[in-house]
Amino acid sequence: MSDVLKEWAAPMLEPLRGDIRVFTNGVRFAATVWNAATKMSEPPEVVADWLVEAAGSIGIPLSAETRELLAYLITTRREDYADDDRIVIDTEVRDGGDEYRITVASAVPGDAVASRI
Numbered sequence: 001m002s003d004v005l006k007e008w009a010a011p012m013l014e015p016l017r018g019d020i021r022v023f024t025n026g027v028r029f030a031a032t033v034w035n036a037a038t039k040m041s042e043p044p045e046v047v048a049d050w051l052v053e054a055a056g057s058i059g060i061p062l063s064a065e066t067r068e069l070l071a072y073l074i075t076t077r078r079e080d081y082a083d084d085d086r087i088v089i090d091t092e093v094r095d096g097g098d099e100y101r102i103t104v105a106s107a108v109p110g111d112a113v114a115s116r117i
Contacts, residue, residue: 001088001104002103002104003026003108004081004084004104005030005031005034005066005088005091005102005104006102008030008034008073008076008077008080008081009026009027009030009033009034009073011069011072011073011090012026012029012030012033012069012073013026013027013030016082017100020093020095020100022115023093023100024093025089025100027093028091029055030073031088031091031104032051032060033070033073033074033077034049034077034087034088036050036074036084036088037073037074037077037078038077038084038085038087039087039109043073044070044072044074044075045071046080047070047071048063048067048068048070048071048074048076049067051070052067052070054064070079085108085109086107087106087107087108087109088104088105088106089105089107090104090105091103091104092104
């Protein structure tokens, strides 16, 4: 799941490289977007609006450009990873020197055990 999240969220995460704290928060937010795209059946634009509103309610202002990126990610989640039912439970980012290493704990809803992959 770590490679899947890293690949899927690359358009959002690449601009955040350079500050591990910012990148880590981006990975956490990407996990939230993945989960929302997985569990919410509304159109991508509606889910993106909900995410932007939720982020704003906790003090993280997101732009219209971010909303468009979120709608794109939600669409690609549903199209390119349609057979992947996993949700993200936890994320960890480590500085690997020349790259950040992402570790993701995930589970399929209904499964009793989470996997850290």
